[in-house]
Amino acid sequence: MSLLLRGGYVVTQNARREVLRGDVLVEDGRVAAVGQVRDSAERVIDCTNMAVLPGLINTHHHVANTLLRGAADDVPLEAMLETAFAIDARLTRRDVQMGALLGCIEMLKSGTTSFHDLFYWEDEVARGVREAGIRGFLSWVVLDEAFTTQRGSPLKNAEQFARKMKGDELVTPSVGVQGVYVASEETWAGARALADALDAGLHAHLAETRSEVYNHRKKTSLRPVEWLEKIGFLCDRLVAAHCVWVTLNEVRALGRHGVKVAHCPTSNMKLASGGVAPLPEMFEAGVTVSLGTDSPISNNGMDLFQEMKAAALLHKSTRWDASVLPAQRALDLATIDGARALRAGDRLGSIEPGKLADLAVLDLHRAHATPFNRNNLIRHLVYTCRGSDVRYALVGGRVVVDDGSVTTVDESSVVDRVQEIASELYGVNG
Ligand SMILES: [Zn+2]
DSSP states (O other): EEEEEEEEEOOOOOOOOEEEEEEEEEEEEEEEEEEEEOOOOSSSEEEEEEEEHHHHEEEEEEGGGGGTSSSOOSSSHHHHHHHHHHHTTOHHHHEEEEHHHHHHHHHHHHHHHHEEEEEEEHHHHHHHHHHHEEEEEEEEEEEEEGEEEEEEHHHHHHHHHHHHHHHHHEEEEEEEEEOOSSOOHHHHHHHHHHHHHHHHOOEEESSSSSSHHHHHHHHHOOOOHHHHHHOOOOTTTEEEEEEOOOOOHHHHHHHHHHOOOEHHHHHHHHHHOOOOHHHHHHHHHHHHHHEEOOOOOOSSOEEEEEEHHHHHHHHHHTTTTSSSSOOHHHHHHHHHHHHHHHTTTTTTSSSOSSSSSOOOHHHHHHOOOSSSGGGGGHHHHHHHHOOGGEEEEEEEEEEEEETTESSSSHHHHHHHHHHHHHHHOOOOOO
């Protein structure tokens, strides 16, 4: 199957960050040509007044928690987790699958084509991923058996899931750890050994709140990042979500070990985490930083356009510096750096021949996006555009959002089903 995206503004995100007025030819699921393409294709989409972007990449998510959207607003992390765990304990496998499917629809419709998830029952999330046709980097979460509601050993469950999914076209399995507050040294070591054995990624919450850091220091006399370095966990497989409460020495440790950070500004602000992840210092230390929305219970959406803007504004505001985290850098976090974080920089994150055709096409001909100046397109994308401007999304060359509608599933029936599940679970009134 070949497809030609004709006459758009192509935001390549290649090494030179070129923006071209031209075409993108897609063949056999990959980008075949970029620029002025003479060939035609089986399908041609007119992209006049549209921007063609690499599909956005969300590197920290708990997608099935769409079921809990709005269940714990205006409370800090600890109270939010209490509510989440109480509802979680009543979830069925089918609920998780439907919640995940809803989230996948929401992501595709707002231009996200890859996400990095942390959850139990990732096999159910994987079903949602396949049905929606999105790309999922799914981390089965492990924690001490004393704290889990999972049946059997979380580590064994994670291993089984990873082995089952190895080689899947859309699902890349990895190993997750919930955080230092529920995982002993043995659990962290087990997760690391498993990821090494499977050549898989690692995904964990890290230094999210001040109480996490203080409690851990009380217990071990070390801060979480220092402690993970001491036990030999830090490595370039790891995507660490948050890293809000870290010292400069810890930032340098992250850089030294090649740890990637998933920055989640909206979640941190909503849960009143207080601190701000020190992105300028992370860049200085060579840390790859990417962008995550975190759970729909703490965001409450998963629109990476909003998240790019939130990230840029948060750092400008707290550093008293309007040039810190400029638009181009914000877009990098959500595209090429996200791909690097997931060890997929060779196939995702930019529009270049040979890469997978994971693309988002945005309509610029909208009231809220006018006037549009092609010379400041990147700033326009970050500060003005919205996920709802997405008209087309492609994953591996397959058109999964076509003229604004998801093609793979019946959105309306998924919405109805999730509304029913939420009202059965905790009495949501629709
Ligand atoms: Zn999280």
